[in-house]
Amino acid sequence: MAVETCEICPNCGKQLQVTFGERPTEERLTWYISRHCGDCGYAEEADGYDQLPTEYRDLEIHQNNTWTLQVNSLGSKPAKGLQAIKSTLNLAYDTLAVLKQDLPTRLVSGTKAEMTFYKKRIISSYDDIQLVIERIIQ
Numbered sequence: 846m847a848v849e850t851c852e853i854c855p856n857c858g859k860q861l862q863v864t865f866g867e868r869p870t871e872e873r874l875t876w877y878i879s880r881h882c883g884d885c886g887y888a889e890e891a892d893g894y895d896q897l898p899t900e901y902r903d904l905e906i907h908q909n910n911t912w913t914l915q916v917n918s919l920g921s922k923p924a925k926g927l928q929a930i931k932s933t934l935n936l937a938y939d940t941l942a943v944l945k946q947d948l949p950t951r952l953v954s955g956t957k958a959e960m961t962f963y964k965k966r967i968i969s970s971y972d973d974i975q976l977v978i979e980r981i982i983q
């Protein structure tokens with residue numbers, strides 16, 4: 846979901862329209878920031894990967910809420926499930942040991958696109974796992 850905000854045009858000093866968003870693919874989480882000035886025509890595009898730059902990520906969360914990725918079941922091969930979670934989220938082994946005994950558990954929280962990306966990543970290496978993305982009501 847694209848988010849809009851306003852900044853000052855570096856060219857004419859008027860208000861710049863800024864749109865940004867994230868795109869979760871199976872390999873990477875990517876983002877874009879698009880700036881356009883309706884007064885002088887100044888335009889700028891920025892792209893990157895992993896999490897959005899902090900101020901935009903904060904705006905995204907402010908407008909579209911915080912989301913979590915919850916694991917409900919590790920499926921038929923729990924060790925494989927834990928390995929898939931560990932390699933995607935860089936969790937420590939002791940965190941994983943606790944996680945296994947306390948399902949369902951929230952793994953991580955952030956933007957919806959981040960959760961979608963993590964879910965895709967985990968499922969791409971082990972698909973017999975039950976993961977749910979949930980919105981945290983603030």
Ligand SMILES: [Zn+2]
Nearest residue numbers: 854857882885
């Ligand atoms: Zn301008």
